[in-house]
Amino acid sequence: xxNSTKNIVTRFPPSPTGLLHVGSLRTALFNFxxxxxxxxxxxxxxxxxxxxxxxxxxxxxIIQSMDFFLGIxxxxxxxxxxxVEVYKKYILKLIESGKAYISNExxxxxxxxxQVIRFKNPNIxxxxxxxxxxxxxxxxxxxxxxxIAKDLDHALYHLTVVVDDFEMGxxxxxxxxxxxxxxxxQILIQEALGxxxxxxxxxxxxxxxxxxxxxxxxxxxxxxxxxxxxxxPEALVNxxxxxxxxxGDEREILSLEELINEFTLEKVHKNGAxxxxxxxxxMNKEYIKLLDxxxxxxxxxxxxxxxxxxxxxxxxxxxVRLLPIIRDRIAIFSDIxxxxxxxxxxxxxxxxxxxxxxxxxxxxxPELLSMIENLNDNDFTAELIxxxxxxxATEKGRGNVLWPMRxxxxxxxxxxxPFTLAAxxxxxxxxxxxxxxVNK
RNA sequence: GGCCCUAUCGUCUAUCGGUUAGGACAUAAGCUUUUCAAGCUUAGAAGCAGAGUUCGACUCUCUGUAGGGUCACCA
Numbered sequence: 001x002x003n004s005t006k007n008i009v010t011r012f013p014p015s016p017t018g019l020l021h022v023g024s025l026r027t028a029l030f031n032f033x034x035x036x037x038x039x040x041x042x043x044x045x046x047x048x049x050x051x052x053x054x055x056x057x058x059x060x061x062i063i064q065s066m067d068f069f070l071g072i073x074x075x076x077x078x079x080x081x082x083x084v085e086v087y088k089k090y091i092l093k094l095i096e097s098g099k100a101y102i103s104n105e106x107x108x109x110x111x112x113x114x115q116v117i118r119f120k121n122p123n124i125x126x127x128x129x130x131x132x133x134x135x136x137x138x139x140x141x142x143x144x145x146x147x148i149a150k151d152l153d154h155a156l157y158h159l160t161v162v163v164d165d166f167e168m169g170x171x172x173x174x175x176x177x178x179x180x181x182x183x184x185x186q187i188l189i190q191e192a193l194g195x196x197x198x199x200x201x202x203x204x205x206x207x208x209x210x211x212x213x214x215x216x217x218x219x220x221x222x223x224x225x226x227x228x229x230x231x232x233p234e235a236l237v238n239x240x241x242x243x244x245x246x247x248g249d250e251r252e253i254l255s256l257e258e259l260i261n262e263f264t265l266e267k268v269h270k271n272g273a274x275x276x277x278x279x280x281x282x283m284n285k286e287y288i289k290l291l292d293x294x295x296x297x298x299x300x301x302x303x304x305x306x307x308x309x310x311x312x313x314x315x316x317x318x319x320v321r322l323l324p325i326i327r328d329r330i331a332i333f334s335d336i337x338x339x340x341x342x343x344x345x346x347x348x349x350x351x352x353x354x355x356x357x358x359x360x361x362x363x364x365x366p367e368l369l370s371m372i373e374n375l376n377d378n379d380f381t382a383e384l385i386x387x388x389x390x391x392x393a394t395e396k397g398r399g400n401v402l403w404p405m406r407x408x409x410x411x412x413x414x415x416x417x418p419f420t421l422a423a424x425x426x427x428x429x430x431x432x433x434x435x436x437x438v439n440k
Numbered sequence: 441g442g443c444c445c446u447a448u449c450g451u452c453u454a455u456c457g458g459u460u461a462g463g464a465c466a467u468a469a470g471c472u473u474u475u476c477a478a479g480c481u482u483a484g485a486a487g488c489a490g491a492g493u494u495c496g497a498c499u500c501u502c503u504g505u506a507g508g509g510u511c512a513c514c515a
Contacts, residue, residue: 015515050514107513116513133445142443142511150513157515181444181510202445209451211507239452242464246453250463269453271446272508279452279465329477344476390473402474414476 008040010172011165012066016046017053019222020065022275023176023206023214026240030203031174032070033241033263043168045078049160065223069233070256078168080160087155090163090193091117091148099192100148117149119158119189128187130180131172131201131265138184146185158185166195174201174265177272178213201265204244205272214275226280230303230333232291235284244269253286285331296323303333305340313349321424322348325416343412348424351433352411356440359404364396365438368405372422372431382423389419408437 010031014024028042035042044066048054066072080087094100095117103118121144127137148159155163165173180202190197208218220226226236238254247254247262254262288296297320308314322345329344330336339345371388393401406418409425422430 013515017515047515053514105513109513112513136444139443147513154513156513161515176509177445178509179515182515204446205509207508213509242452244452248454250454252452252464269446273453274451276451276465282465325477386473393474398474400474406475412476416477417474 008035008038008171009043009169010035010040010174011043011045011168011170013045013047013161013164014062015050015053016048016055016059016062017050018058019224020062021214021221022223022226022236022240023221025065025069025223025236026206026243027174027176027203028066028070029237029241029259030245030263030268031172032072033260034172034174034201034265036260037263040171042072043078043170044072044074045080045164045168047080047157047160049080049155049157051081061222061224069223069237078164080164083160083164084153084155086167087149087160087163088152091152091155091159094119094148094189094192097192101145103145103147113150115151116147117151118145119148119185119192121145121188126184126187128183128197128200131199132204132268133177133180133202133270136180136183140184140188143185143188148189158182158189162186162189162193162195165198166190166193170198172199172201174203177202177205201268204269206240206243207272207274209274209276211272211274230299230330230335231280231284232287232299235280235287238287239280239283243273243275244271253283281331288327288330291327293320293323296327299333300326300336303336305337308340308345308349311346311349315349318348318424325420325424344415347410347412347415351436352409354407354411358411358413359407359437359440361400361404362438362440364392364401365404365408365434367392368401369431369434369438372427372434375427377427380423380427382417382419385422386419404437405434408433 012028012031014020014028031042034040046059046062048059063074063077066074091100095102098120100117100119102115104115105113107114121140123141125137125139125141127135130136146158147156149155164170183200183202187197189195206214208214210218214221220229223236227233234256237256238252238259241254241259242252245263245268247258248267251258291299297316300319300323301316304319326336326339329339336345368389371392372385375385375388389401389405402418406415406421409415409418409421409430415421425433
C-alpha cells in the first residue's frame with residue numbers, strides 16, 4: 001500500500017444532468033486536494049451517457065465551475081458519449097469470455113427492451129478496503145445478474161465507470177458514500193476484465209438540516225445558486241472542505257494552498273454532516289473582510305440594485321467612499337439589497353427626507369456648522385471631525401449634538417455614526433445638509 | 441423490508457484509555473465614544489442506552505436503539 005512510489009491519479013466524473021451540486025463540488029475538492037498533496041493529478045470526465053437528462057447548460061455550468069473554484073481549465077473533456085466503441089469492445093470481450101451474456105426479457109415498463117446485456121454474477125463473498133471506512137464486506141449474491149448495457153452501443157454506468165477508470169489509470173476513487181453499494185458491482189466487473197482494483201475512499205454525505213441527503217427540496221443545492229446569492233467562491237470552498245474534514249487544529253479559515261497542504265484521507269470523517277448556511281454566512285463575512293477594495297467594488301457594483309444606480313446623484317466615487325460601511329454591514333452580497341430596501345444606502349446619493357421632529361433639537365447645529373466650516377477640506381476625515389466636535393458634544397450632551405447631526409446627514413433613525421457620515425459626504429454636502437436642518 | 445454505513449453541545453468539530461470533555465457557528469447577557477452595524481467579554485449547551493474488557497473508558501468489544509445510504513434497461 002505504498003502510494004508514494006506510484007503516481008496518484010484521482011478523478012472527478014460529473015454527470016451533466018443538472019447544475020453542479022455543492023456535494024459534487026466537495027467531492028471534486030477532496031479529489032483535487034488528495035492528488036495535489038501527493039504530486040498526482042485529478043482527471044476530469046463527463047459521464048454523459050444519459051442523453052435524455054443531458055443539457056448543454058449543465059455541462060457549461062460544471063466546466064465553468066471547475067475553472068472558477070479550482071482554476072482548472074478544461075479544454076477537451078473526455079466524454080463517455082465519445083467512447084461507445086471502446087465500451088463495445090469490452091462488452092464483447094466479456095460476452096466472449098462468458099462473463100456476460102445477452103438476456104431475453106419481458107419488458108416491465110415502457111421503453112424497456114426485450115433484450116439486454118447482463119453481467120454473469122459469480123455470486124461470491126469478498127471484502128474491499130475503504131480508506132475511510134475500513135473493510136466492507138459483501139455478498140454479491142444479492143446483486144443478481146445485473147444489467148451492464150442496453151445493447152452493444154449503449155453501455156450503462158457500472159461498465160463505463162470501470163472501463164474508464166481502468167483506461168485513465170485511476171489509482172484512487174474518492175466519491176460520496178452513496179456509491180458504497182455500487183462498489184461491489186464495479187469490483188466484479190474489474191475482476192472479470194482483469195483490471196486492477198483502485199483504492200476506494202467513500203466520503204461522508206452532506207446532509208440537510210433534517211439529516212437526510214441534501215437535495216433540491218431543501219432549497220439551494222447548486223453551487224451557482226450560492227454564487228447568485230453573493231457567497232464568495234473561496235468561502236464556499238473553505239466551508240465545504242470543513243464538512244467531514246478538518247485540519248486537526250483550530251484553524252477554520254484556510255486558503256486553497258493550506259487546504260491542499262493539510263489534506264489527508266485519514267482525517268476525513270465517517271459520518272455525514274449537516275450543511276449549516278449560518279456558518280457559511282459567517283465564513284463569507286470573514287472572506288469579505290479580507291477582500292481588497294478593487295475586488296470589493298466589483299462585487300458591490302454587481303449586486304447593487306438598479307434603484308440605487310439610477311439615482312441622479314449616484315456616483316462611483318461616492319460608492320468607493322461608502323465601501324467600508326458596506327463591507328462592515330454585509331455578510332453576503334445579497335445583503336446589499338436589504339440595505340437598499342431599508343433605506344440605508346440612498347441618502348448617500350440624494351438629500352434625505354425626514355420629519356423635523358426626528359431631529360429632536362436643532363439648538364447646536366449652528367455651532368456644529370462653524371466648527372466644520374473651520375476644518376480643512378483635505379483633513380475632512382471621520383477622525384478629525386470627531387476630534388473637533390467631541391468635547392463640544394460632551395459638554396452639551398452627546399445626545400443633543402450627535403443625534404441631530406446624524407439625522408441631519410442621514411434622515412434615518414439608524415445609520416453609521418455622524419463623523420463617518422460627514423467624512424463620506426464631504427465637507428460641502430455635510431454643511432448643506434446641516435444648514436437645511438437648521439432652517440427646517 | 442434486505443444489504444451497507446454511522447452515532448461528542450441545536451450545528452460543524454477536538455480528544456487517538458487518565459482532560460474541569462477544548463474550539464467555532466448559532467443563542468443569551470453585558471461592555472464600548474448618541475442610534476444602527478461591527479467589535480470585545482461572559483454564560484448556557486454534548487459523550488444514544490445497556491453489558492463487558494481495564495486500576496481507569498467518550499475512546500476498545502458485544503447487544504440494543506436511533507439516524508442515514510442503497511436496492512433501475514439513471515449516474
